[in-house]
Amino acid sequence: MGKVWALFTNSSACEISLNKTGSEYSDNLIFIPVAITDVRTRNSAEKAMRSAFSVLQTYINMKVKPFSFSYEFKMTSSVIDSSASLAFGLGLAMKYITCSFSIAATGVIDESSASAVVKPVDSKTIENKLLAAKEFLKNGDIIFYPQANHLDISDKVVQQIKTKGIILKSVNTVKEAVKEIIEWNNPSIVIEDIKKSKKRSFIKYILACIVFFGVFFSFIQLQNEYVKIEEPNLPVKKVLPVHVDTPENISVVCDLSAQVDTKKKVDAMSTQPALDETSKKIDIVRDQPVHVERFQKINVVNNENKYNAKPIRIKSSITGNHNEIVSDFKNKLSLYLQNNGFIMNNRQYHGTISGEINVYKIKEIPLRPYTDTAIVIEYKVLIDNFLFTSISGDNVMMGTAETTVKAMKGQRHILKDVSIDRFFTDGNALKNIKKLYYQ
Amino acid sequence: MPVKITLKQALQIWKQEIEKRPATTVFHPHKEWIEKFSRGEDVPDKEKWIQHLANCHKCRGKWYTLTKKNNFLSQYTDIALPKVAFSQKNLFDTITQIDSSSGLYNLTLRNNLEQPDSCLITLNVLLDKQELENQQLIVRDKNRKVLLSGQVIQGELSGWLHQLDDVDISAITIMPEISEDDE
Numbered sequence: 136m137g138k139v140w141a142l143f144t145n146s147s148a149c150e151i152s153l154n155k156t157g158s159e160y161s162d163n164l165i166f167i168p169v170a171i172t173d174v175r176t177r178n179s180a181e182k183a184m185r186s187a188f189s190v191l192q193t194y195i196n197m198k199v200k201p202f203s204f205s206y207e208f209k210m211t212s213s214v215i216d217s218s219a220s221l222a223f224g225l226g227l228a229m230k231y232i233t234c235s236f237s238i239a240a241t242g243v244i245d246e247s248s249a250s251a252v253v254k255p256v257d258s259k260t261i262e263n264k265l266l267a268a269k270e271f272l273k274n275g276d277i278i279f280y281p282q283a284n285h286l287d288i289s290d291k292v293v294q295q296i297k298t299k300g301i302i303l304k305s306v307n308t309v310k311e312a313v314k315e316i317i318e319w320n321n322p323s324i325v326i327e328d329i330k331k332s333k334k335r336s337f338i339k340y341i342l343a344c345i346v347f348f349g350v351f352f353s354f355i356q357l358q359n360e361y362v363k364i365e366e367p368n369l370p371v372k373k374v375l376p377v378h379v380d381t382p383e384n385i386s387v388v389c390d391l392s393a394q395v396d397t398k399k400k401v402d403a404m405s406t407q408p409a410l411d412e413t414s415k416k417i418d419i420v421r422d423q424p425v426h427v428e429r430f431q432k433i434n435v436v437n438n439e440n441k442y443n444a445k446p447i448r449i450k451s452s453i454t455g456n457h458n459e460i461v462s463d464f465k466n467k468l469s470l471y472l473q474n475n476g477f478i479m480n481n482r483q484y485h486g487t488i489s490g491e492i493n494v495y496k497i498k499e500i501p502l503r504p505y506t507d508t509a510i511v512i513e514y515k516v517l518i519d520n521f522l523f524t525s526i527s528g529d530n531v532m533m534g535t536a537e538t539t540v541k542a543m544k545g546q547r548h549i550l551k552d553v554s555i556d557r558f559f560t561d562g563n564a565l566k567n568i569k570k571l572y573y574q
Numbered sequence: 575m576p577v578k579i580t581l582k583q584a585l586q587i588w589k590q591e592i593e594k595r596p597a598t599t600v601f602h603p604h605k606e607w608i609e610k611f612s613r614g615e616d617v618p619d620k621e622k623w624i625q626h627l628a629n630c631h632k633c634r635g636k637w638y639t640l641t642k643k644n645n646f647l648s649q650y651t652d653i654a655l656p657k658v659a660f661s662q663k664n665l666f667d668t669i670t671q672i673d674s675s676s677g678l679y680n681l682t683l684r685n686n687l688e689q690p691d692s693c694l695i696t697l698n699v700l701l702d703k704q705e706l707e708n709q710q711l712i713v714r715d716k717n718r719k720v721l722l723s724g725q726v727i728q729g730e731l732s733g734w735l736h737q738l739d740d741v742d743i744s745a746i747t748i749m750p751e752i753s754e755d756d757e
Contacts, residue, residue: 156684156694157669169732172725205694
């Protein structure tokens, strides 16, 4: 590994030594001077090393780990010369870049930023310093000196140094010097320009933001969906509900949209997964039964064909878990339709259910202040060969859930003790609940 | 009636007076006597030599410096007795912090990641930083081997520790070092 020499006004040079000490997993850059008694020399050396470290981190875009570094002059301890600071800075850079060549440097650095400027040294002594460096360096080594001292060096001295094969390099900033070392060591490394580096950092930042928000919204969505069963790919035509005046005492409205093309719907329904499978999935996430008491009211609406369905009122009392809530809902709906049929567009229908009532989604939404929860059931059903689909957000039941906070933290499997005690009846129920609780 | 006198005349009179002093000023006490006396120990011919000290500025100066040194030493000497739960060899493979008994100093041992057979020892002055600034301090191990010595700068002093197998840090002494020139 290459050596680093500091040059002094008395035409002498001294090798400097930096050693990594302590832990390999240090969080901070720490500098420990060894046998350097002059405070000014210490301070300038530390500033230069911090500056070089910043250059490596900022401009060169290298992955540099901070360490605790000891720094010292190898041969002497009574040095009083802040012009050794550039040598210390470059010495630190060479700790991260394995170089085969040696360097000598002189220059004053009195700031620790990545853009630190190399200040000139005494113009009368610069030539002596360079000649001193010549004695210790060999072919292929580099001498760094401040650009401001360029005119103080005679051609004779330059010639003497160059005949030995030593490269003389004047630098204006620490960055230039570090860049020179890297390029000389490995010319294939492309050093990024400051602006490009900043631009790249900005793009990285934007990408990081996109990823973050993506993950965040996915998380929120997961929180909202207690159990989500994929909707089967049915050739169902989406219809919008018409406004139906509902009585004040109606607790829950389940909007059903009918479509007249029945043949396709029957085939489609026959391919839907059985409810038992759905129930199994629900059972996995809820380990304790819950007690639920509620009223269920169903409003059957078909607005596309301008059929007005008369609201159906169901009253039920349930003790059980989600599976039982769904089961009870279906039993009560079936029973009501069998007994009463339903009226649509002023015409009485038998209300015969073909196949199963397919509940494809049940959501449990914890609401602030986490003592309330909303349960949403979405389903499809063939009644008298009309396909009815619930419209998202209408079938909402409000209740309390003691452990909803845990659910918010992702511990869905332990959510229990839900009791439904409030109901929303209009078509924007879920929207209104969210507005109420999340604003 | 006032008598006019020059400085030269006054010094001559003073010289004559000094020469008239008793013979105790001619024979000086031994260096060991002054050292013992400065430490407050019992010394022979105490009355006689005390009178000598009163008249001899050289001996009085020595006594004063030694007394000052002894006070300083006793004030700023501290020991550290680290309780190490694992072997001492492992101690040099990591970062170890040791506080001195009186809380005056803190010692940090840092392993060298590049040369594992050496260790960086740093002494930090915790109390009386101003008093000990630029002061020479010496740190010794149980066998009085010098672990670290040098001038305290900005409240700290660092140095390399080699031959780690010979070091016994079960009892560390930290004390100011007063050179002969100071006396």
